[in-house]
Amino acid sequence: MAKARKVPAIIDNPMSFCPGCGHGIVVRLIAECLEELGQDQNIIFALGVGCSSLLGGGLVIDRLHCPHGRASAVATGMKRVQPENTIVAYQGDGDAYSIGIAETINAAYRNENFTMISINNTNYGMTGGQMSWTTMPGQVTTTSPLGRDCEVTGNPLKFPELAASQFDVAFAARGAVTSPKNINKLKKYIKNGLEAQINGEGYSVIEVLSPCPTNWKMTPLNAMKRIDEELIPYYPLGVFKERKEN
Amino acid sequence: MADMIKGNNAIAEAAVRAGVKLYAGYPITPSTEIMEYLSKRLPEVGGSFVQAESELAGINMVMGAAACGVRALTASSGPGISLKQEGISCISDEELACVVINVVRYGNGLGTLYSAQCDYHRETRGGGNGDYRCIVLCPESIQEAVDLMAPAYDLAEKYRIVTVMMTEGALGQMMEPCEMPDFIEPKKHPWGFDGKYSYKKIGIFDRNSMTEAVALNKKHETIKAEEQRWEEDGLEDAEYVFVAFGLPGRSVKGAVKQLRAEGHKVGFIRPITTWPFPEKAFENINKDVKGIISVEANATGQLIDDVALTIKKTIKDRNVPSYCLPCVYGIPTIKFTKEGLHKIISGEIKEAY
Numbered sequence: 001m002a003k004a005r006k007v008p009a010i011i012d013n014p015m016s017f018c019p020g021c022g023h024g025i026v027v028r029l030i031a032e033c034l035e036e037l038g039q040d041q042n043i044i045f046a047l048g049v050g051c052s053s054l055l056g057g058g059l060v061i062d063r064l065h066c067p068h069g070r071a072s073a074v075a076t077g078m079k080r081v082q083p084e085n086t087i088v089a090y091q092g093d094g095d096a097y098s099i100g101i102a103e104t105i106n107a108a109y110r111n112e113n114f115t116m117i118s119i120n121n122t123n124y125g126m127t128g129g130q131m132s133w134t135t136m137p138g139q140v141t142t143t144s145p146l147g148r149d150c151e152v153t154g155n156p157l158k159f160p161e162l163a164a165s166q167f168d169v170a171f172a173a174r175g176a177v178t179s180p181k182n183i184n185k186l187k188k189y190i191k192n193g194l195e196a197q198i199n200g201e202g203y204s205v206i207e208v209l210s211p212c213p214t215n216w217k218m219t220p221l222n223a224m225k226r227i228d229e230e231l232i233p234y235y236p237l238g239v240f241k242e243r244k245e246n
Numbered sequence: 247m248a249d250m251i252k253g254n255n256a257i258a259e260a261a262v263r264a265g266v267k268l269y270a271g272y273p274i275t276p277s278t279e280i281m282e283y284l285s286k287r288l289p290e291v292g293g294s295f296v297q298a299e300s301e302l303a304g305i306n307m308v309m310g311a312a313a314c315g316v317r318a319l320t321a322s323s324g325p326g327i328s329l330k331q332e333g334i335s336c337i338s339d340e341e342l343a344c345v346v347i348n349v350v351r352y353g354n355g356l357g358t359l360y361s362a363q364c365d366y367h368r369e370t371r372g373g374g375n376g377d378y379r380c381i382v383l384c385p386e387s388i389q390e391a392v393d394l395m396a397p398a399y400d401l402a403e404k405y406r407i408v409t410v411m412m413t414e415g416a417l418g419q420m421m422e423p424c425e426m427p428d429f430i431e432p433k434k435h436p437w438g439f440d441g442k443y444s445y446k447k448i449g450i451f452d453r454n455s456m457t458e459a460v461a462l463n464k465k466h467e468t469i470k471a472e473e474q475r476w477e478e479d480g481l482e483d484a485e486y487v488f489v490a491f492g493l494p495g496r497s498v499k500g501a502v503k504q505l506r507a508e509g510h511k512v513g514f515i516r517p518i519t520t521w522p523f524p525e526k527a528f529e530n531i532n533k534d535v536k537g538i539i540s541v542e543a544n545a546t547g548q549l550i551d552d553v554a555l556t557i558k559k560t561i562k563d564r565n566v567p568s569y570c571l572p573c574v575y576g577i578p579t580i581k582f583t584k585e586g587l588h589k590i591i592s593g594e595i596k597e598a599y
Binding site: 010016041042043044046053054055056057058060061062063064065066067068070073074075076077078079080081082084085086102103106110 | 270304308311
C-alpha cells in the first residue's frame with residue numbers, strides 16, 4: 001500500500017492559485033525542505049507582489065507582503081537584524097526581474113545571506129498576462145499582442161546565470177515542475193539554497209520554470225509541455241554555481 | 247559645558263543611543279553625514295549599516311528590519327524622501343514602527359542645496375498613496391533634535407506608525423553645543439517577527455478594510471488628542487500671533503522678544519509636532535487677536551493652511567485674518583519678521599485667508 005506523505009505543518013489553508021499553476025508545487029517543496037532542515041519554526045518570508053502574495057493566506061509563518069519588486073531589499077533588512085532566522089524572498093519573474101531587478105541584482109551583488117526563490121512563468125500572472133523580462137521571443141501576451149519582438153524589447157533575462165557568472169554568490173540554480181524527476185531535482189536545489197543560507201555561505205537563488213495555464217491560454221498539460229519543449233531549451237535546468245563544500 | 251557637534255552627526259549619535267540597530271539609505275546632501283557617521287558607529291555597537299543601491303531599497307530594508315520589531319532608521323533629503331514614499335506608505339499600512347529623517351532642502355524636482363521647509367505639505371499629509379499620516383517632529387536646535395530621537399521611536403512604537411523627524415539643511419550642517427542622552431536598550435515587541443509565527447498575521451486578501459478604517463481613525467484621533475507638542479509665549483494679550491516651526495520658529499522667538507520690547511503686543515506658537523498640529527495652543531490665543539501670521543521657509547506658503555484652518559476652528563465667531571511670510575529658503579531673519587509685521591499692519595501685505 002502506498003504511504004501517504006504528510007503535509008508540512010506550516011501549510012494550513014488552501015491557496016487560491018489557478019488550476020494547473022506551478023506555485024503550489026514549489027510552496028510544498030519549500031515547506032518540506034524547511035521541515036526537514038528543522039527551520040519551519042525559524043522562517044520569515046518576504047513575499048513579492050502578484051501571485052506570490054497568495055501565499056500570505058495559506059502559510060502559518062511569519063511573512064511580509066513587500067512592495068512591488070522590493071522583496072530582496074526587505075529580505076536584506078530582515079536578515080541583517082535577525083541573522084539567526086532563515087529568510088526567503090519569494091517572487092515571480094515580473095516582480096524579481098522587471099520592476100525589482102535593481103533590488104534583486106544588488107542583493108546578489110552584496111552576497112546577502114538569504115535565499116531568493118523566483119517563479120518564472122514568463123509573464124505577469126496576476127495582472128492578466130503582460131510581457132515580463134522573461135517572456136519568450138515571439139510569445140503573445142497582452143502587451144506583446146503580435147509576439148515579443150526582442151529587437152525592440154531586449155532578450156529574455158537569465159538571472160541565475162547572471163548571478164553565478166558575475167557575483168560571488170553561494171548557490172544558483174534553475175529547476176522546473178514538469179515531471180517527478182524535475183520536481184525531485186528542484187527540491188534538492190531548494191534544500192541546497194536553504195542550507196547555504198543556514199551555513200552562512202551567502203546568497204542563494206533558485207529559479208523555477210512554472211506553468212501559467214490561465215494566461216498562456218493552454219490546458220495544464222499543454223502548459224507543462226510548453227515548458228519542456230520551448231522554455232527549457234532557452235532556460236537550461238541545472239546548477240550554475242555549486243556550493244563550495246560540494 | 248556641552249561639546250560642539252555638527253547637527254547631522256549629533257542626530258546620528260542620538261539614534262545609536264536610542265537603540266537603532268539598522269540604518270539603510272542612500273547619500274544626498276544635506277543629510278549625508280548621518281549615514282557617514284553611522285557607517286562607522288553602528289558596527290561598533292553591534293548594529294548593521296547598509297549603503298543601499300537606492301532610496302527605494304533603503305526604505306524597504308528599513309521595512310524588513312521594522313517587521314522584526316527592531317529600531318531601524320533611514321535619512322534623506324527632499325528628492326530622496328520622494329523615492330521612499332512607496333516604502334513609507336507600505337510601512338504605515340503594515341503598522342510597523344520606524345523613524346525617517348528628512349533634512350529638508352529647497353526646491354521641486356532635484357531642488358537645490360539651500361536649507362528650507364518646502365516639504366511641509368508632503369510630510370504632514372502622509373506623502374504616499376492611501377489613508378495614513380506620519381507623526382512629524384520639527385526641532386529648532388541640535389539639542390532638541392537629539393532630545394527628540396528616543397521619543398520619536400517611543401511614539402512610533404506606541405502607535406505603530408512612522409515618525410518623521412523633519413529637520414532643515416541648516417540644522418544638519420551647523421554646529422552647536424549639545425548634551426548627549428544616555429543609551430537605551432529598547433524592548434522587543436511582541437509583533438516583531440521571530441520566525442515562529444508568534445505574531446499571527448492575516449493575509450493581504452483576508453483583510454477587512456472597513457474595520458481597519460475605523461481603527462485607523464481612532465488611532466489618528468488618539469494621537470491628535472495626546473501627542474501635540476509646541477512652545478508658546480505671549481498669547482494672552484497678543485494682537486498678532488506668529489506661527490513658525492524649526493529654525494524659523496527659533497528666529498521668530500527673537501523677533502517677538504524685540505517687538506515686545508518695542509511695545510507691540512505679539513506672541514508666538516512654535517509647533518514641535520506639525521502632525522498632529524498643535525491645535526490646543528491656538529485655544530490659548532487672545533480672542534480679540536487681530537491676525538495670525540505664519541513665517542516659513544518656502545515659496546508658496548504651506549504651514550499657512552494649517553494655521554488658517556486651526557484659527558477658524560478655535561475662534562469661530564469671526565474670521566481672524568491669517569497672513570503668510572514665506573522667505574523661500576534659508577532662515578528668516580529677525581529683521582524680515584519685524585518688517586513683515588509692519589507691512590501687515592500698514593496693509594501692504596494682504597491676508598492669505
